[in-house]
Amino acid sequence: MSETASPWYEAAFDREYLDIYAHRDAADAARALAFLEREKVVRPGHRVLDLCCGNGRHSLPLCRAGHLVTGFDLSQALLFDFRARAGCAISLVRGDMRALAFRDQAFGAVLSLFTSFGYFEDDDENWGVLREIVRVLVPGGTFCLDFLNASRVRAGLRPHSERTLASGLRVVEDRLIDPERRRVIKRVALERNGRTIRRWEESVRLFTRDELDSAATRAGLSGLRAFGDFDSSPALETSPRLILIGRAAVAR
Template identity: 30%
Template sequence: MDVKEWFSTWFDSPYYHILYAQRDEAEAAAFIRSLQQKLKLKKETRVLDVACGKGRHAITLHNFGLDVKAFDLSPSNIEQAQEFASEGLEFFVHDLRKALPDHLKFEVIFNFFTSFGYFDTPQENQQAFHVLSDGLLPEGVLVMDFFNPSYVLSHLIEKESLVRGGISFHIKRWASEGYLFKSIDFEDQGQQYHFEERVELISKNDFIAYAAQAGLHLVDLLGDYKLGSFDEKNSARMIFIWVKK
């Protein structure tokens, strides 16, 4: 396995889920419901959840009556997600840079909560967009939720310590060469651990260019989970809505 692909080990670690266990599930569910209403998704609409983790958002989509398939790079995540699989809710292991099976075509594809920007090259980003576009039916919709780099850099917390599950996580954040880095150090049962996250600071214009190259037309750009309008300076999120033409 390519050692540079840190996400294939950290996202597979139980400590990743301990650190981020307190994410706001109610906010996430409200966001997904708002998207469903905005997009006017009917029951049994075929949707794909890309980089689904343990499936929490795929489950929410399914609970709204949608026909959901979901994938993640982590076998461990998918193994745990499989516990919730049922008719109309399927999970599988997949790498976003690789083509989806030909028979899988969707009316809507979702990529939630900054599950992009982990690759090493712009070419890989572009390839991922081609995979997403190829997975859509004509007039299909791609929704991608990513942090707003301008906002994140101006509100960056450089150091903090968080206690989760009885473990003290010591976190440092910094920006370098177009990426946002986060180092995570902690001790558990007498053993020291160190992980490092790295997410590309992809600009709004770069996202729009990647999508355009893949045949996707931008129809809306939202700035928060309440679906407010995007503002370059003050919006924490960039929530893109594209249509395949």
Template identity: 30%
Template sequence: MKKQWYVKLFENYAERYDQEAFTQGTKGECDFIERELNYDKSRRIIDIGCGTGRHTIELAKRGYSVTGIDLSEAQLRRAREKAEMENVVVEFLRHDARKLPFAGEFDVAIMLCDGAFPLMETDEMNFEILESATKALKSPGKLIFTSLNGLYPLFRLVSSSREPGATQEDVDEPRSQFDLMTMRERYVMTYIDDDGREQQVEANERYYLPCEITWLLKSLGYKKIDILGATLGAFSREEELTPEHFEMLVVAEK
């Protein structure tokens, strides 16, 4: 059976992952999470799709009880090594985000920088992640996650069609990767693994419109849903979502 693209990607991409530009905003992102928790260190946190544990470890260093969950044993191995180097105690467990074995155990669930959601091959699988995260939460509980912003590719399509001198080929070109009917982008991702070898995976990611996220979360019983613009390393409730944001930041309370 062919491996899912995200499984192959993270088999040998832990140290290189930690060097990527999009992973450098950890402290600012954790500042936001702390504000959402009102700095209450009694709150239990689950980090779903924790990867190499950058948010998990940073929050643990600040005194929070955090459990990190990931599908990749290689990523978790790196996370445990980092936690030991930082001299913090963190529980890292290997689980499928769609089938978490928790029920009403956590005050807050976080899924940041495409941590599991929305990397799945189908909408049903992505919904199972939200459903599983919700089940893991106490009531009241809070879910904080980022998602690819569906307004972003739509904005690019409209903008390219309005450029002076644009041909039909120019307008159609993005659709070779982005499917308007499914809101999915398919592309070949080239990266260097931890052994220094060039690798490729055929990525398949789902962009969500804000109204879709709202509907999904309401169907899971969330009463308060805020959807914000996401600037890596500088999450803020003051940042309104626009079509120019590549990702959106979602804060939902049940």
């Protein structure tokens, strides 16, 4: 009897993930926090849900700035690291973003940062995440989606790269676009002393802005605004990111 392979997102976000993305540091998170406050995504007194919070790169500065933060993630390894360094009153919950373990209208803002969306092969499941987000938002509450810019990814994909981390680990990454599935795929291998010690794959759906706008509207978000980066620049085909902000309907 053959075993069904686990979804990529159940294996990818382990302790090594933090080493590989160490360049996404406190300064990077500070830019995001400044944007969230400037664009009034997070407001004093509102509860904030950091969806796919990882080890707290965004949750911790939000908490230290006085916001009431709940972190939610599937990865036990990343949540363990989060708890070990928290030093701030944050509630942490482990779970699947397709079924948020919170009551209706529990949060004034929900954040999905650093391309933590589009993981699922079935688009209905990805759109279901948006419906769950709207469900847990108070009327008029704000959702911010920080996503990759599909146009820029398609135009500038780097097929292969290699680098050595401070720990001595060698990171080998191969990237491709699957045109039929409309996904960008990254295959990662970690090497130590010339020997591969771990492999995994990351796979994200290449949603266009129109697709995301339409899905967000169907889910119950309105007043959508789009930005190209955390400096509040406009969303263009060449922008580094695609950041969408919308509000849950007041009357539901």
